[in-house]
Amino acid sequence: MSFNSIPYLVYLPLVFGVYWLLPARKWQNIFLLAASYFFLGYVQPWFAALIFAVSSVNYLAGLAMERWPEKRRYILTAALVFCLGVLGYFKYADFFLDNVSALLQALGLPSFRWSLGIILPVGISFYTFQALAYSVDVYRQEVKPQRKFIDFCLFISFFPQLVAGPIERSADLMPQVEKRRRVTPAMINHGLLLLVWGFFKKLVIADNTGLIAYKVFSLNEPGFYMVWAGVFAFAIQILADFWAYTDIARGSALLLGFRLSRNFDHPYFATSPADFWRRWHMSLSYWLRDYVYIPLGGSRVPPARAAGNIMLTFLLSGLWHGASWNFVLWGGYHGLLVLLHRWLRKITSLLRIPVPHILRPGIRSGKRLVTFGLVCIGWLLFRVTDTDRLLHLLQLTPWQEDPASRGIAAYLFFLGLLYSLPIWLHGLAHLRWMRHHRLDDTLPRAALMARPLLMALLLLGILVLRSPEPATFIYFQF
Template identity: 40%
Template sequence: MVFNSIDFVFFFPIVYFLYIIGTKRYQNILLLFSSYFFYGYWDYRYLSLLFISTVVDYFSSLGIVRSTSPGRKKFFLILSLASNLGILGFFKYFNFFSKSTTELLNHFGFQADSFTVNFLLPLGISFYTFQTMSYTIDVYKGKLEPTSNFWDFALYVSFFPQLVAGPIERATHLLPQISKQRILNLEETSRGVFLILLGYYKKVYIADNLALIVDPIFNDPSSSGSQVLFANFVFFFQIYGDFSGYSDIARGLSKMLGFDLMMNFNLPAFSLNVGDFWRRWHISFMSWLRDYVYFSLGSKDSSELRKNINNLIVFFLSGLWHGANWTFVIWGTICGFINLGHKYLSPYLPSSPKNRVARVFYLMGAFFLTINFISFPLIYFRSPSVEIAWMHNKAILLNFGSLDPKLITKFVKNIFFLMALEVYMYNTDDEFAIFRLPVYLRVAFYLIFFYSILILGNFANDAFIYFVF
């Protein structure tokens, strides 16, 4: 089930009505049942994986705190990591590594046939696996006391608004909200409705309409270099609308239910530089890699070389997490080198001028350059294979060609209103700055949202891009 489907339009109001009339204990049971129904609606067979992950991490965490020896504590941690990464590795990466190994052996003259398994990638497995692992790791490090309530923990793992595409929550943030009585109020409900409308606007109007520009260019082998570069730039805004739109809807639904999920995107189009961008983009995932991978590699007290290598490892793993394809690995690795390049060039870059007018032009230039640096490796992210990505790269170098100005006009018209709204959010440093406006202006915003979604929206594609990750 996806947020922008007719099924969900009927599903959530029913759940919400039953939710608001119940007590906390009843609410949690309802949400747990609803979450399993939400996930099982896609393919009920994969509910077993969700349940296995829940059981393993629940009992592993209890085993850690009840163990008296360090070795036994480590055993339960390894049990959790091996189980979670084993399931993730088998379902997401088995075929990828099997094919890659076979191709490598054949390249060196060995005769080998790849063995692959035909199954669907479980929806959201990369997201909920990282969420459950962080729980056990935090318990092992003494940062968190494990919950003794299995059903609360099961809801933490399966909470349907953020189950399949994040944000990847931390137990220290979400579990206390599950265990306490939640009081619904008009302010948070209003903010939730705003986030839901904004999310649908980003997905149906922004992302899915921009796909009509991006897809024909990337799917055409004869596309010129200028078309590919433009489509690559537009794809940044498409994936931003798609992914941040999902996160906004997830956070909005959660607010209506009395929960506060972490912000996953903080106006990434307004990043001053590459480093700033990665602090604003997919925040829950990038902070997860920082806390559980980068710091675990000993980066705090390491040499400069070691920190740089660890940085590349993190971005390499980021690419691999996104998909079992060398295109994602290359994308992540390039992003790592770009990040390192910024690290060493930043001392030589001009600082923001004090003059207000000059500062506006400085910021506009910084935003534009940052988006271009981030967009550059997206050729690999968007292409289905390395060969096709290389074909597009050759077009940029050897067949630059021309670009239809109508495409630029269409793109600008599509993102203009969202960018204007985000400029206001950026200047006020408040994602809910719309509530500072007079009522009649807020009504105008909502009418624009409704009109753009229902009349101008593209409903041909209901899938979210990050569902495949």
């Protein structure tokens, strides 16, 4: 079931009503688990069977690691092999076969045309990573294994964050599953705001800018300016789309008394590539940091190996997004950006160039612009899956351009900018006034009073500005 569908508008109030009518936490958890499996199996019932298998294996692995601590390495390995095997089969098998076939063909050997035609189960990348993290945490003895099977299954399959995250840690979500929840009017108000803001970001910003990007990238010969106007639109689309999902997830969870972690922190206001990754898909960034980068040795190893660790982590991040070389390229590009920025920072700190105080805000803004530009180049790699076409688009120059295209690109750019204005304003307000008062935390009285007004405006926006062609969430495909 998709958040941006009519069935969800019926499903959420129903779940909310029944859930709070249930007297005990135990019954609430059973009901939530059933509701979550219904949510996942709404389109394909076997999706629910798969998550049940992943949950069971990791649940048993947790208990086994506690029972036989000396064998926990093998147990963890078995759990990892199972989870990664499931992920590998459903997500990467066809990609692997295609590449083997292409390689054989390139070597002049007889190739084959096998495709398993596997349907990617919704949310598989998210819940397998969440389950893996749990098993690793139990292995590291950072958390105690969950004994209650229902509670564990609910932790893995809690419907708001099931399909596209945030990827929750057991230390954060499990205690909420185990404890009795309560909801206050303030939490409901805040949850509703997150829902309305999330729907606005998806239906108005992401779907409208997505339409611009779609049109540009469907052109046979878009030209230099048009391509970058399209990339700008896509940059907005992907942020708004994914952020919207997180907000709707957090809003829905809050109505049920759960607090999910934030996944975004105005990433287009980042001042460096590393800063971008601290603000973009934060739950994945921290997951990769804690379960890949640091176990590899992090930065406490010789510089060449540290650089290798960074590159490997980012390449994995790219591959996690999709079974296609352009995602690997995108991950590698970001790894390279982080490395270059790290080296640049080292050089500038060695040179110790004094920066006058008055210039600092300007320099910071410049850094933001440059980072945004670099991120946009990355989005082109992300958006165009065909390598030949990608190379062709990267070779376009403004000098070959027909002057009329400049006007069209400007129009598309401004159209994208106007649709995304609320996101930019939110970011600016966050920078200027709300650094310590997040929209979703404690707000000053005036802001609290403005909240219903803001929600009313957002609702009006959804009603009159939503895209004529709604699209599914981009991160559903990952």
